[in-house]
Amino acid sequence: MLDIRLQTIYDMLKKGMIVADIGSDHAFLPIELVKTGKSEKVYACEIADGPLLRAKNNIEKYGFSDKVIAIKSDGLNNVPIDTEAIVIAGVGFYTAKKIFEDNLSRLDKFKQIIIQVNSDIDLLRKWISDNNFTIENEIIVKKRHYYTIIEISTKYNEGYNSKELLFGPILMKTKTDVYIEYLNKELIKYKKILPKVDDNKKEEINKIIKFINEILK
Ligand SMILES: C[S@@+](CC[C@H](N)C(=O)[O-])C[C@H]1O[C@@H](n2cnc3c(N)ncnc32)[C@H](O)[C@@H]1O
Structure with a gap:
């Protein structure tokens, strides 16, 4: 059910996490996480009513309304306190930046933060670098376009150089x-x-x- 981009995000998540998928639209990732038993509970969070309804319909269709909870939320604002991992995927850099900055102090509470922006990946790395956060993992996949999925943590990092910002500190090693x-x-x-x-x-x-x-x- 998942394409290579979402499957890679699924694979990067650790087993047993309570995940909040921010900007969940179709809720494919939350559904797959509970369907396979990788997560017991997932929050499918959406800012917009149309995509939220689509998420709810899919969750019901696949019979996971007890384990995937659809929540109307602008970014992390209404994300429940027991959330252990967050995923922000398929959005632009500036949307992701705002989601992070609106709740910056919450970020170090999460065990995993996975982010995939559709554009301006260098600006995302610069934002991570400027905040002295760490890029823990990076995977690039291709499905018509190239998508880079990044796992970050709030662990202190002194910053990345311009080559790393453009081409990825982990990608250039792997x-x-x-x-x-x-x-x-x-x-x-x-x-x-x-x-x-x-x-x-x-x-x-x-x-x-x-x-x-x-x-x-
Ligand atoms: C293109 S979809 C991506 C869906 C899914 N995450 C994926 O990667 O396939 C982006 C979704 O993010 C939602 N979104 C945008 N800004 C948001 C915000 N601040 N908080 C929550 N959802 C947001 C949009 O309504 C849209 O449904």
């Missing part, structure tokens, strides 16, 4: 086949745009190309 494919595509993209950009932008693009070549070496 160097999976999907990541290498992604880097090669990025390399082609940047080489193509290099002759078309202003001189001041050339320096930045050349730096990115250098980073990619260093990782691919």
